[in-house]
Amino acid sequence: MLFTMGLPHITKDLPGTEGMIRETLEDFTVEEVPVFEPSGEGEHLFVNLTKRGISTRKLALDLAAQFGLGRTGVGFAGLKDLRSVSTQTLSLHLGRITDDEIADVGRTIEATVPVKVNWLRPHTRKLRAGQLLGNRFSINITELSLDPEEALARARKIAAVLGSGGLPNYYGPQRVDEDNIRRGYEIIKGTHPRRVRNKWLRRLLVSSYLDHLYNLYLQERLERGEFHRLLKGDIAKKHSTGGLFLVEDPDTEAARYEAGEISFTAPIFGPRMWWAEGPSGDLEREIFDKSDITLEELRSLDVRGTRRLGRTLPEITIRKSERGLNVCFFLPKGAYATMVLREIMKNEVR
Known part of the structure; x- marks a missing residue:
C-alpha cells in the first residue's frame, strides 16, 4: 500500500499568515457558477437557493421527501460544504406547473427547509453532477497573530505566485482523510473487515484511495521540479475548451503552458484511463506499480479511470477586514478552496 500524508506547499519558501477559517459559517461563502441557464420551460424546476449549515446531499433528501420525489427526482451540479453559506441550484422533477404553482413551491421550500430561495425557473432536463463551471469563494481568515499589514503583504505575495504559476490541484482532506484512504485500499484488495453494502459509500472509499494516488503523483512531480513545465508524453488540457491532447514536443507548447492556456493532467487510475507516454507515463506507472493494486481489481469494482487537471491558476484578491483578511x-x-488557503496560511485547513 502506497500511503503518505503531508503534501508539500508550492510556496514553501514564503511565510504564511497562519490564523483560522470558519470561525462562523459566514466566514466561508460559496457561489456556484453555472455552465448554462434554465430555458424557462420544461418539467424540471430549477431552484437557486442559499443554504447555511446543511449539506447538499441532506438538502436534496429533504426536498425529495417534501415533494414526494424519488432519489432521481432531485438533481444538483456539485456538493457544497456543510460548514459554509452556499448558493447553488437544484432541480426538482415536478412536471409542467403554472407560474402560481412555481411560486407556491418557493414558499413551501422556505417554510420547511432552512434556506433562502433566490429564484425558480423551469428547464427541459434535470441538473446533473458536473454541470457547473466552478465556484466563487469569499473566505475570511481570522484570529491573526501577525500585524494586519504584515499578514496582508504575505498573503498578496503568495497570491501573486499562485496566480502566475498555479498550484497543485490536490484533493483536499475532506476527500482523502487517512481513514477513508485505508478503507478504500482494503475494499480494492478485498481485505476490508466488513462488507460495505452502501454503494455510494463504497464508491467514495475506493475513490479516496485513487484520489490519494493522484495527490502523490502531483507531489512527486513537484518535488522533482517538473510541475512548472510540461513533459514529453503529458496528456494536456485546454482551459478554454476542456479538450485533451498528447504533448509530443514540450518546447513547442511551453509558451501556452506559461500563459495558463493549457495544463498537464494527472491520473485517476483505472482500466479505461488514457495513460501518458514517455517520461510522464514513466512517472504514472511508477506511482501505480507502488500502489499494490491492479487494473483487474479496479475493473471488478466497475472503476473506469479518468484524468484530472493537474494545476489551478486562481486569480486571488485579498483585502483587510474587521476581523482579519478576506480572500x-x-x-x-x-477544485478545493482549502488547498488555496493552506498555501496562504501555511496551516493544514479543512
Whole structure:
C-alpha cells in the first residue's frame, strides 16, 4: 500500500499568515457558477437557493421527501460544504406547473427547509453532477497573530505566485482523510473487515484511495521540479475548451503552458484511463506499480479511470477586514478552496 500524508506547499519558501477559517459559517461563502441557464420551460424546476449549515446531499433528501420525489427526482451540479453559506441550484422533477404553482413551491421550500430561495425557473432536463463551471469563494481568515499589514503583504505575495504559476490541484482532506484512504485500499484488495453494502459509500472509499494516488503523483512531480513545465508524453488540457491532447514536443507548447492556456493532467487510475507516454507515463506507472493494486481489481469494482487537471491558476484578491483578511477567488469545478488557503496560511485547513 502506497500511503503518505503531508503534501508539500508550492510556496514553501514564503511565510504564511497562519490564523483560522470558519470561525462562523459566514466566514466561508460559496457561489456556484453555472455552465448554462434554465430555458424557462420544461418539467424540471430549477431552484437557486442559499443554504447555511446543511449539506447538499441532506438538502436534496429533504426536498425529495417534501415533494414526494424519488432519489432521481432531485438533481444538483456539485456538493457544497456543510460548514459554509452556499448558493447553488437544484432541480426538482415536478412536471409542467403554472407560474402560481412555481411560486407556491418557493414558499413551501422556505417554510420547511432552512434556506433562502433566490429564484425558480423551469428547464427541459434535470441538473446533473458536473454541470457547473466552478465556484466563487469569499473566505475570511481570522484570529491573526501577525500585524494586519504584515499578514496582508504575505498573503498578496503568495497570491501573486499562485496566480502566475498555479498550484497543485490536490484533493483536499475532506476527500482523502487517512481513514477513508485505508478503507478504500482494503475494499480494492478485498481485505476490508466488513462488507460495505452502501454503494455510494463504497464508491467514495475506493475513490479516496485513487484520489490519494493522484495527490502523490502531483507531489512527486513537484518535488522533482517538473510541475512548472510540461513533459514529453503529458496528456494536456485546454482551459478554454476542456479538450485533451498528447504533448509530443514540450518546447513547442511551453509558451501556452506559461500563459495558463493549457495544463498537464494527472491520473485517476483505472482500466479505461488514457495513460501518458514517455517520461510522464514513466512517472504514472511508477506511482501505480507502488500502489499494490491492479487494473483487474479496479475493473471488478466497475472503476473506469479518468484524468484530472493537474494545476489551478486562481486569480486571488485579498483585502483587510474587521476581523482579519478576506480572500476571494474562483476555482474550476472539483477544485478545493482549502488547498488555496493552506498555501496562504501555511496551516493544514479543512
